[in-house]
Amino acid sequence: MSLVVSGLSISIGGTLVVDDISFSVPDGQRFGIIGESGSGKSMTALALLGLLPEEALVTGSILYQDRELVGLRDRDFAAVRGDQIGIVFQEPQTALSPLRRLGAQMTAALRIHYTLSRAQAQEAAIDLATRVGLPNPESIVRAYPHQVSGGQRQRAAIAAAIAAGPDLLVADEPTTALDVTVQAEILDLFRRLSEEGGTSLIFITHDLAVLRQIADRMIVLDGGRVVEQGSVTSVLRNPQHPSTRALVAAAHATAWKRPEARP
């Protein structure tokens, strides 16, 4: 078992935003977390990387490769971030610094966890840009974020997350801010990256139609609790909880608009 979350609770300022959730993701699996807005998906993702706001109180256990992450000092957590667990956020517009070139930002994790010469870093940046399907890798690594499109920015953010080859990649609604055709391409990219590198993936979304294209197993969050779990196909076929049914209905309503990459 690669990641085992058990009894995880997060409270911020006295309110319980994540309430006693448990799930596990074996090595190489693609796992989905779905839920309405405000159900605690992002808080769960941030807890996996120790990036919760300072005032957040975390209890329970997050075991990653048999190592307890809850209560880890920030300095020790920094050694895990990027190297063993990477994350891609929702907003490609703001996830990259406007002041640094894409190449430098894509190789940040590499340069922190390994010692690289300038030439090696440049080479790695071009290699990463190629892997995430950025056009003209040699010149785009020298571009600034405002000089490329939203989809290209998200590809760069994904490159930054996978740079140091983490075994677990967390994706927090990485396609929500993108238009539908770009969405499908980014989903393809995630699928390819996890297949190529045997990387586990935790894919967070509020869109079941997206989730069924990428994940094998899933949990449904509602108000910070796990209300349903199982394989994606079984949950889709036979939703039990009202909030799952609402998500299924929403997915059906939009399904005809979505050019599905793969059923």
Place this chain on the structure above:
Amino acid sequence: MSRPSAAPMERAPFIAPRHRSWVIRLLRHPTGAVSLGVIAIVCLAAAVSFVWTPYNPSSADAYARWLAPSGAHLLGTDAVGRDTLSRLMLGARVTVVVATVATALAAVCGTVLAVVGTFSYRVVREPIAVLIDVLIAFPTLLIAMMLAASFGGSTAVVIVAVGISNGVNIARVLRPEIRQVAGSDFVRAARACGVSKPGILWRHILPGVTPVFIVQLSLTAALSILAEAGLSFLGFGAPSASSSWGRMLAETQKYVTAYPLAVVWPGLAVTITVLAFHLLGDALREVTDPQLTRYDGTNRAMRQLRTLVGPR
């Protein structure tokens, strides 16, 4: 399996546009270039004064009192017959030293206060916030007078007073900026890559607040020159033997009705230099603002022209 090459929907080929550094953009900015030129002239005058001035700036000449500007004395002479241009060049030294040292002091004070006041433990952070609010209430002049009362009037007192009061001001301006950058998504994304907290400060936060910071520095330089002139005028600054623009104003103001030009020269020197630093601040604000410069244009007029003419 999809290819790892360019996706069909995205606009290829990609050519990274030229990205000019803000230094070059500043040199191409009209008021930026002019104000830099003025500041360069003042610095040059101060430097040259060490090796050459038209006359010995401190040698009095009873037969050359209150001379009007002429070929021999370009800007005339003062009450004891000293050459005004030579004394202005000498005064430029004080101005340059005060502006440089006071601004450097303010920069260090301001950055340290702002950074420590944002990131350290609560027991340190909160007193600093209070200290900033309290010190802000004390004007530079008051701090200088209090220092001068205990240490005597000197250029050093002026520098310390201006450095501290403007440092506090810079801290007050920087703190919300720092907090904003620190809370931004890209800082969180960088932390997610494993960048340590000092790394975040160095690579993201300080560069992020640099535009605001350098604008504040140029304003500090302007204020320090004004404060030096004002304090010397009031007798808290440069000792009377030395020649600072403020002292020149103090010495000549009694005769302003009889020899107005004698007051005009140091007055102009102060005004133009202070104005230059203010304009430099404005120009810096424009060339460092990523919103205004994202199309790598040198200035707004060029950009408007480009929109009119259409994309290249």
